[in-house]
Amino acid sequence: MTRPPADHVGAGPPTLDEVAVERLLDGDLDPASAPSGYADVAALLAAATAEPSPDELAGQAAALAELRTLVRAPPAAGNRPAGRRRRGVLLAVAVVVGALSTGGVAAGTGHVPQAVREAARSILTVVGAATPGTPGEPGRQPTSTRAATGRSGTPAAGPGQDRPGPTAATGAAVAATDGRCRAFLAGKGKKEPDRGAVEALAAAAGGRDRIAAYCLTRQPGGVNGNGRGTPPTTAANQGPGHGGPPPGTGGGGKPGKDDPPKPRHRGR
Amino acid sequence: MIGAAFPAVLAAAARGDEHAFGRLWCELQPRLLRYLTVVAPGATEDVASETWLAVIRGIGRFEGNEPAFRAWVFTIARHKAIDGRRRGARRTTADLPTTGLADPAAPDDPAAAALEDISTRAALALIATLPADQAEAIMLRVLAGLDVGQVAAIMGKRPGTVRVLTHRGLRRLAERLGADVRVRGGV
Numbered sequence: 001m002t003r004p005p006a007d008h009v010g011a012g013p014p015t016l017d018e019v020a021v022e023r024l025l026d027g028d029l030d031p032a033s034a035p036s037g038y039a040d041v042a043a044l045l046a047a048a049t050a051e052p053s054p055d056e057l058a059g060q061a062a063a064l065a066e067l068r069t070l071v072r073a074p075p076a077a078g079n080r081p082a083g084r085r086r087r088g089v090l091l092a093v094a095v096v097v098g099a100l101s102t103g104g105v106a107a108g109t110g111h112v113p114q115a116v117r118e119a120a121r122s123i124l125t126v127v128g129a130a131t132p133g134t135p136g137e138p139g140r141q142p143t144s145t146r147a148a149t150g151r152s153g154t155p156a157a158g159p160g161q162d163r164p165g166p167t168a169a170t171g172a173a174v175a176a177t178d179g180r181c182r183a184f185l186a187g188k189g190k191k192e193p194d195r196g197a198v199e200a201l202a203a204a205a206g207g208r209d210r211i212a213a214y215c216l217t218r219q220p221g222g223v224n225g226n227g228r229g230t231p232p233t234t235a236a237n238q239g240p241g242h243g244g245p246p247p248g249t250g251g252g253g254k255p256g257k258d259d260p261p262k263p264r265h266r267g268r
Numbered sequence: 269m270i271g272a273a274f275p276a277v278l279a280a281a282a283r284g285d286e287h288a289f290g291r292l293w294c295e296l297q298p299r300l301l302r303y304l305t306v307v308a309p310g311a312t313e314d315v316a317s318e319t320w321l322a323v324i325r326g327i328g329r330f331e332g333n334e335p336a337f338r339a340w341v342f343t344i345a346r347h348k349a350i351d352g353r354r355r356g357a358r359r360t361t362a363d364l365p366t367t368g369l370a371d372p373a374a375p376d377d378p379a380a381a382a383l384e385d386i387s388t389r390a391a392l393a394l395i396a397t398l399p400a401d402q403a404e405a406i407m408l409r410v411l412a413g414l415d416v417g418q419v420a421a422i423m424g425k426r427p428g429t430v431r432v433l434t435h436r437g438l439r440r441l442a443e444r445l446g447a448d449v450r451v452r453g454g455v
Contacts, residue, residue, distance in 0.1 A: 013442035016435060024438060025409045040445035041438055045410055047391040052298035059313075063293050063320050064286050070324050 013037035069209045177204060181215035269413075270295060274334040282328045289327075293320070296341055299411045302388065303342065306396045306407050308349035315352055319345040339418045342408060346422060379444045394441065402437030405430050 020035045027049035034042035180197040205214030280288035304312040322344045395403050408419040420427040
């Protein structure tokens, strides 16, 4: 146990009872009402709990960008509970990724199964990534209203447009990115993906908050049937419907500054 | 405190509603930063970011009222802070940042700075001079607004121990502030 030094002037501050402690810890105790010897402590705790400063709130945009990145679309009216939707999205994503990577597309047979195309389109809508304008999309997932209104006038892709061109799946680099994308999509919401892989994907996608959209659209035979390694051009046009502009500080969600504050008044 | 609207805000945030999540974030982030300034100096922003990532991932499964939510968030933050310390982050008051501050505290005399100009940063700097457990107990009670039982659960200690830590911490703060006044011949 620690004790005040023996030569301490006087008896030091008196022992507090529980009531006094609670009042102090509330942080809004008027120093004039504080227990004897604790007026300064009351003032100090009030300063510690002063109103938030602008710097402390500066990282909000980055935090919301992280929210979007982790596959949480803004709710449409009457949507299902988050748990079910998230599982549904993850399962559907896994199905799409699995089908696209193992199915006839990679082998260049030239036609994406209808069901897979539908799943890809609806998932991309949910994650706010680029899809051709499909306001009437029936889909299994509720359509993100923001994604829908962000569309250019591209009509829904018909069977002809969806036919993928020859796949550009050549080269170890492309295969490596494919692997990272699969791992990223499969691991979303479950565990932290490998940081090195995430950094590589972020570089390729142009930002951490674009990884989800990038991975989904770069699959050969993805929604626009582009078949190349790069996302379809419509992805670039879908500004508002995309994952949103990257935060000023880039991925990582770091607030710009640390606490500074100047107390205006007390409060929690 | 969000108050009566909290259950609706939580549910909306769990669905990915950005406005709702933003409310939770605004309510907690400043407190989180101040807590981490004391328990994870030098890694404050990183730990805060990691905390929110974990909150985003887990919020769909969280059930509880507003105080429980705060306790959950600070529990995560504490674990991240401990992980950060294991990875080698230092714990010194010299790590407190100086950017964007109204009145930077004199690092060699936080008590004096705290008396001369009770800014939030100076207050936190003085709390940070306490023994780690005392500082953390006070921060969880005051900044996180948690009760003794919640703080005890988070710190892995008995409620009686938390009370003792809090009392000692407050007493030590009073001594430091009072001692400085005596030395300076002030009021």
